[in-house]
Amino acid sequence: MARIVDKKAKQKEILQAAMRVFARKGVANTKMIDVAREAGIGKGTIYEYFSSREQMLHMAFSYLLHRIKKLVVQRIDAAMDPREKIRTGVLAYLDVATMKIEDYADILMDFWAQSVRQRGSQSDFSIDLQHIYQDYRDLVVPALEEGIQQGLFRPMDPEKVASALIATCEGLLLQWLADRENFDLMAHGQAAVALFLEAFQIPANSQQNNRPTMPAESTQVDRLS
Amino acid sequence: MARIVDKKAKQKEILQAAMRVFARKGVANTKMIDVAREAGIGKGTIYEYFSSREQMLHMAFSYLLHRIKKLVVQRIDAAMDPREKIRTGVLAYLDVATMKIEDYADILMDFWAQSVRQRGSQSDFSIDLQHIYQDYRDLVVPALEEGIQQGLFRPMDPEKVASALIATCEGLLLQWLADRENFDLMAHGQAAVALFLEAFQIPANSQQNNRPTMPAESTQVDRLS
Amino acid sequence: MARIVDKKAKQKEILQAAMRVFARKGVANTKMIDVAREAGIGKGTIYEYFSSREQMLHMAFSYLLHRIKKLVVQRIDAAMDPREKIRTGVLAYLDVATMKIEDYADILMDFWAQSVRQRGSQSDFSIDLQHIYQDYRDLVVPALEEGIQQGLFRPMDPEKVASALIATCEGLLLQWLADRENFDLMAHGQAAVALFLEAFQIPANSQQNNRPTMPAESTQVDRLS
Amino acid sequence: MARIVDKKAKQKEILQAAMRVFARKGVANTKMIDVAREAGIGKGTIYEYFSSREQMLHMAFSYLLHRIKKLVVQRIDAAMDPREKIRTGVLAYLDVATMKIEDYADILMDFWAQSVRQRGSQSDFSIDLQHIYQDYRDLVVPALEEGIQQGLFRPMDPEKVASALIATCEGLLLQWLADRENFDLMAHGQAAVALFLEAFQIPANSQQNNRPTMPAESTQVDRLS
DNA sequence: TATGAATGAGTCTTCATTCAT
DNA sequence: TATGAATGAAGACTCATTCAT
Structure with a gap:
């Protein structure tokens, strides 16, 4: 069995990380990589939880x-x-x-x-x-x-x-x-x-x-x- | 003085063209080339009248x-x-x-x-x-x-x-x-x-x-x- | 011997699944995940039977x-x-x-x-x-x-x-x-x-x-x- | 007036460069940057002559x-x-x-x-x-x-x-x-x-x-x- | 053995800006 | 002065592969 992850919880975590970045840089200036870094995950991981920016x-x-x-x-x-x-x-x-x-x-x-x-x-x-x-x-x-x-x-x-x-x-x-x-x-x-x-x-x-x-x-x- | 007046007038023309495009496509979606085309001038010409986007x-x-x-x-x-x-x-x-x-x-x-x-x-x-x-x-x-x-x-x-x-x-x-x-x-x-x-x-x-x-x-x- | 036979059999199963996907989407457009899904196994499992795509x-x-x-x-x-x-x-x-x-x-x-x-x-x-x-x-x-x-x-x-x-x-x-x-x-x-x-x-x-x-x-x- | 360029001729040049790369690496393995380099131009320039890969x-x-x-x-x-x-x-x-x-x-x-x-x-x-x-x-x-x-x-x-x-x-x-x-x-x-x-x-x-x-x-x- | 979450290298594409003419 | 060809930095997104469980 693979790692058990609470998809919903992780999504929320990413969302919150995203909002922290939004607050710092503005939504338009926020890159996916910024969100990834803020969330402490890889760039690609975001796309496991969201279909697009x-x-x-x-x-x-x-x-x-x-x-x-x-x-x-x-x-x-x-x-x-x-x-x-x-x-x-x-x-x-x-x-x-x-x-x-x-x-x-x-x-x-x-x-x-x-x-x-x-x-x-x-x-x-x-x-x-x-x-x-x-x-x-x-x-x-x-x-x-x-x-x-x-x-x-x-x-x-x-x-x-x-x-x-x-x-x-x-x-x-x-x-x-x-x-x-x-x-x-x-x-x-x-x-x-x-x-x-x-x-x-x-x-x-x-x-x-x-x-x-x-x-x-x-x-x-x-x-x- | 004539030069300056011309300059100002053309600037205003470009600005008005820009606003027409803004209204159509939104500021964020407006490219310099769009403005240039709307104003009927070359892309580079905009930079004669404005230092940057x-x-x-x-x-x-x-x-x-x-x-x-x-x-x-x-x-x-x-x-x-x-x-x-x-x-x-x-x-x-x-x-x-x-x-x-x-x-x-x-x-x-x-x-x-x-x-x-x-x-x-x-x-x-x-x-x-x-x-x-x-x-x-x-x-x-x-x-x-x-x-x-x-x-x-x-x-x-x-x-x-x-x-x-x-x-x-x-x-x-x-x-x-x-x-x-x-x-x-x-x-x-x-x-x-x-x-x-x-x-x-x-x-x-x-x-x-x-x-x-x-x-x-x-x-x-x-x-x- | 049983193990080896199983291995071979599963490999063949995966291969057949792969070919079904190939037929549908073309080889170039077939992702590992597609094959895994078609075979009803996990993505990682393919790598147990094949060293690479x-x-x-x-x-x-x-x-x-x-x-x-x-x-x-x-x-x-x-x-x-x-x-x-x-x-x-x-x-x-x-x-x-x-x-x-x-x-x-x-x-x-x-x-x-x-x-x-x-x-x-x-x-x-x-x-x-x-x-x-x-x-x-x-x-x-x-x-x-x-x-x-x-x-x-x-x-x-x-x-x-x-x-x-x-x-x-x-x-x-x-x-x-x-x-x-x-x-x-x-x-x-x-x-x-x-x-x-x-x-x-x-x-x-x-x-x-x-x-x-x-x-x-x-x-x-x-x-x- | 800007540089006068024969669009058709340049397009053909790029095409020929592309074909040289295709021959070397195969069409599928050819990246836009490869074509650009082979043609001796910038990556973006290709898109002046072709709308997409x-x-x-x-x-x-x-x-x-x-x-x-x-x-x-x-x-x-x-x-x-x-x-x-x-x-x-x-x-x-x-x-x-x-x-x-x-x-x-x-x-x-x-x-x-x-x-x-x-x-x-x-x-x-x-x-x-x-x-x-x-x-x-x-x-x-x-x-x-x-x-x-x-x-x-x-x-x-x-x-x-x-x-x-x-x-x-x-x-x-x-x-x-x-x-x-x-x-x-x-x-x-x-x-x-x-x-x-x-x-x-x-x-x-x-x-x-x-x-x-x-x-x-x-x-x-x-x-x- | 089986899994799928995580990853990041790699790719196409966009576009503001530059600059030779 | 006016131009538009050329550019390359930047960014969204993909996917084969890894590895902890």
Whole structure:
């Protein structure tokens, strides 16, 4: 019998090695040999676990998104209040980018560009961004609807607002990528969340007595960062 | 002087040819020979006007940004009311992406990825994204400050809010790129603007008489899309 | 002894698997892994029975030739008349190629090319084509000599004529390979045999009474296909 | 203006360099770098003249066949008598193989094998062997028909006989390839031609007076080599 | 004995850049 | 100034062979 190897585990190992290199050199500048060396294996070995560079990239991206989503979902689920869910979700998402370990944001950006470009190409590995965004929205929309239902948020189109919220997160990420040293991502994230929650707020005059909870906090948020 | 003018003009011609190719094939997939052919010149001739591919890319990106900014500034300047400036600016920015002529958004995305990727490399092509974002902010901040001053907007940190606004625009652009057919960029843009303006609004109860203009409109915006 | 027999048997099994793959994909396109899979064994196992790919190829070719020769010899031996031996030998040889089972001809062609190509190289796989042709000739020459002796064939250089006969067979095979659908190999084979037998015939005027057998047939052959 | 280069001429130069390498190492063992070095150019330069290795191979083969055919046709056309045309054509064809300069036969063999194997593959460069053989036949058939018409050859199926004749030539070539040192190709060729002409001969008894020419020669041919 | 995971030498091909004209 | 022929470094991928189990 030959060596027993956990194919899945080794694939994951290579993927993680790949992501470390991606973070250092960028996806486009990463050669197969770099990944091999980082993983401590031979060049050819990669091809035992991935059919091509492109497929490896694709799996790396999927893996990354999966990890991000898992983290964000966890934090959202832990929050009880709809406002808290929004705040927590946004900050969690941005936080992932801050995690230095694997430089998510960089890699994400690379993949994004690649996805956009591969749209319509013959490649089997183009990433389905539409579904990813829909996934994101499906995370945010319930919290918004819950807030509306509870009389915490004014009536709105939850899909559109979710899109805007997600857009803001990603846009802030971009700005942070452009200037990591000086751009305080979390502070901007908090300000943005406050802004959104402000907008969700039911106007004082039209407001009955359905805002008994957290008045202190809401006031606190009034001062936009 | 004639020589210099010629030089500049030809450079611009090449740049425009390059952008047409970028739009068709993506920045990463564009070869020097493609640009040369599109421009109707010889491959070597490009190097008479640009020192390297990287430098050409850099100039192309600058050129693109410059065009976008010019368009947006024009429209902002045409608006009188601070709220109108915000709305107009956002929509103008998004509109540029919708312009089919040169597929700006795609190219933009490509450049963005390149910039991020090549951060820290010794390359000729390190776009100063920080400055670009600062430029954007400098476009938005005055409108915000004007609004505050006029008592239209509640007090806020204009830099942070500007960042959030810009972030939202770019984030929406990303989502549109991911799904051009189904994602109605302008509708989302309008909803987002409405949301922001809502948040800027001075709470009804704390509001004196400093909102004499455009009450009708502001009400209209109340229903978030 | 049991071990040795097993070894030989397994080697033969692998060889047969290899030939099935050769027939499907061509010798040059056949990888060791293909052979292993076809044989239902592990890749490494092949190396227990053959020292290298080259050596395996060599043995496969020998095996193939051996099978062909055996079939042809059988049929020649079954014929009594020298003319019948010639006719039967040629048609038997061509028939083997027609056998769909293992696509002999294709493989043969591949091996031929390899042999020619690797002439003079240090490889394990230098097939001794000279000996193979000598073998073929040694099959034909006796029949010719017998025919001469019996006064059926005119005097000739049997070695040269045998070469020509063999050459014709292989040449026809080549043409058939080039156009299997339309080239009727057996019909061409029969025509060629008739032609040769015609040439072997002793001229009518110089002919005494030494052609008592098969006058009907010989007349029949007169009309060249 | 850039250097003026005769594209066609350079392509031919590279082709000839390639064929020299093919002759030395075999087509399959010839690397692009070998061809480049032999041609005294850079590796990349080859790709200025050929789109791929395969296409280069294809053109080399075409070139080779073209040269062979041209030579053979020349010699056939120079002969007046149908028998002379046959003899001359065969010997000319075999002669080309003997030309040491570019080791035609070797290369031919390689290409042949490759063609046979590529039949049915998706490659654009598979060689149309059927047409090549038809070309050969179209060279031989007229001579045969002329001979029949002139009453020199007995009635026959010219297409089939032509096939046999061509087959014999190629078969002899194969044998020569297998054993260049000892196999006297031209002698065998002459013997084969004599054999064929013998077979074409109209039987003495059925012969009227339509063979007045060259009785000496025909007798001479009677002794098969 | 059998295996298949691991390997890296070897190959084709691409393309930015150079430079002779 | 303009050109495009020439180049070679670089990189994805293949596959025969090895060897630990």
